[in-house]
Amino acid sequence: MSTKENWPAWEVFTQQKNGAPHEHAGNVHAPDAEMALLNARDVYGRRQEAINIWVVPSVAITASTPEDMGPFFDPGNDKMYRWPNYYKTPEGIKQI
Amino acid sequence: MNTPQIQEDEQTHIDAFNARISSGKTIEPKDWMPQKYRKQLLRMMSQHAHSEVVGMLPEGNWLTRAPSLMRKAVLLAKIQDEAGHGLYIYSGAETLGTDRAEMIDQLLTGKAKYASIFNYPTLNWADMGAVGWLVDGAAIVNQTALAKCSYGPYSRAMIRICKEENFHSKQGYQIMAHMMRGTKEQREMAQDAVNRFWWPVLMMFGPSDADSPNSDDLMKWKVKLYSNDDLRQRFIDRTVPQAEAIGVKIPDDKLKWNPTTRHYEFGEINFDELKSVITGNGPCNKLRMKQRNDAHKNGAWVREAAVAYAEKKSKA
Numbered sequence: 510m511s512t513k514e515n516w517p518a519w520e521v522f523t524q525q526k527n528g529a530p531h532e533h534a535g536n537v538h539a540p541d542a543e544m545a546l547l548n549a550r551d552v553y554g555r556r557q558e559a560i561n562i563w564v565v566p567s568v569a570i571t572a573s574t575p576e577d578m579g580p581f582f583d584p585g586n587d588k589m590y591r592w593p594n595y596y597k598t599p600e601g602i603k604q605i
Numbered sequence: 606m607n608t609p610q611i612q613e614d615e616q617t618h619i620d621a622f623n624a625r626i627s628s629g630k631t632i633e634p635k636d637w638m639p640q641k642y643r644k645q646l647l648r649m650m651s652q653h654a655h656s657e658v659v660g661m662l663p664e665g666n667w668l669t670r671a672p673s674l675m676r677k678a679v680l681l682a683k684i685q686d687e688a689g690h691g692l693y694i695y696s697g698a699e700t701l702g703t704d705r706a707e708m709i710d711q712l713l714t715g716k717a718k719y720a721s722i723f724n725y726p727t728l729n730w731a732d733m734g735a736v737g738w739l740v741d742g743a744a745i746v747n748q749t750a751l752a753k754c755s756y757g758p759y760s761r762a763m764i765r766i767c768k769e770e771n772f773h774s775k776q777g778y779q780i781m782a783h784m785m786r787g788t789k790e791q792r793e794m795a796q797d798a799v800n801r802f803w804w805p806v807l808m809m810f811g812p813s814d815a816d817s818p819n820s821d822d823l824m825k826w827k828v829k830l831y832s833n834d835d836l837r838q839r840f841i842d843r844t845v846p847q848a849e850a851i852g853v854k855i856p857d858d859k860l861k862w863n864p865t866t867r868h869y870e871f872g873e874i875n876f877d878e879l880k881s882v883i884t885g886n887g888p889c890n891k892l893r894m895k896q897r898n899d900a901h902k903n904g905a906w907v908r909e910a911a912v913a914y915a916e917k918k919s920k921a
């Protein structure tokens with residue numbers, strides 16, 4: 510076996526506490542998903558940082574690219590009416 | 606081909622890159638970056654990762670001889686953290702386009718460098734105190750600065766690491782404090798460890814600014830935010846009072862507080878020694894390379910078994 514063999518990378522997502530979303534923690538290398546999960550526990554969960562872990566093959570992730578940044582996210586920029594503070598409420602109304 | 610159009614495109618990239626750096630935004634793996642930025646970062650990050658890995662060896666030396674089960678458990682936990690540090694930084698470095706396996710190969714074949722401090726021997730138990738307190742203490746000063754560096758993956762790895770390093774330096778300081786309250790022999794062991802480690806630890810911050818070839822670019826790109834000498838001074842300023850508090854002496858006759866600058870003045874560092882250790886002539890360079898290669902060879906069966914098991918399951 511060559512010293513240069515590189516196991517596939519797995520992205521690790523950890524849930525820190527009950528009810529919280531899974532967040533990206535980092536990645537690990539492992540020959541399969543089961544080992545990836547064990548490695549992820551050892552690397553990203555040694556100090557109770559996780560109550561649940563997902564591992565996803567890194568190659569399975571499709572990401573937007575930095576060049577896209579402007580045009581790709583543009584449609585969100587000019588629609589202020591999507592925010593509640595765009596709307597004026599009549600004076601005296603405290604709750605709506 | 607180097608038409609004016611290509612040069613113009615190149616210049617647009619450079620301008621955008623510089624603008625990101627000066628506005629304090631991080632550079633992310635898919636962003637355009639100058640070749641030299643990529644190369645310098647890869648050099649720094651892989652050396653840093655190797656240092657975490659090789660750094661396990663001097664401490665591993667004392668695992669089977671720790672004075673109590675508790676000390677052994679603590680040392681084991683610290684060493685496990687260092688393996689994790691190596692892993693975080695390797696994975697950050699991989700985003701620059703070089704496989705971890707490739708980097709590890711460079712370490713094992715002696716092509717890559719790692720921190721000079723790990724080429725010094727750990728001769729008595731007090732060295733575990735001195736290493737945790739001083740070596741990890743110096744690493745904290747360095748890494749806290751790097752946590753603000755311009756490359757996103759490096760900065761994020763540093764933030765994660767800094768959270769763990771405080772435990773490392775505190776457990777080391779506690780060993781020293783404990784020994785300084787002990788018998789005469791124990792106090793002498795503690796002092797001996799500080800005598801041997803103090804100067805090599807100061808060298809961890811690298812050559813003085815006047816003699817630091819890569820610093821200009823790295824500072825311009827905000828990979829480094831402070832110079833070697835600034836960080837060294839910061840380390841000395843915070844460490845001297847800690848030494849005084851436990852009664853251990855810093856082995857430097859010229860060390861004294863300057864109330865005007867509000868910094869400690871200190872003696873001259875033997876940078877020839879640093880050069881000699883970096884170029885392979887430290888007391889333990891050959892031993893560390895042998896230990897690392899042996900560990901890699903002795904662990905081969907585990908990696909092979911993991912692959913065999915994964916293959917077997919995928920066929921089932």
Ligand SMILES: [Fe+2]
Nearest residue numbers: 657686687690
């Ligand atoms: Fe570390």
Ligand SMILES: [Fe+2]
Nearest residue numbers: 687741770773
């Ligand atoms: Fe550490």
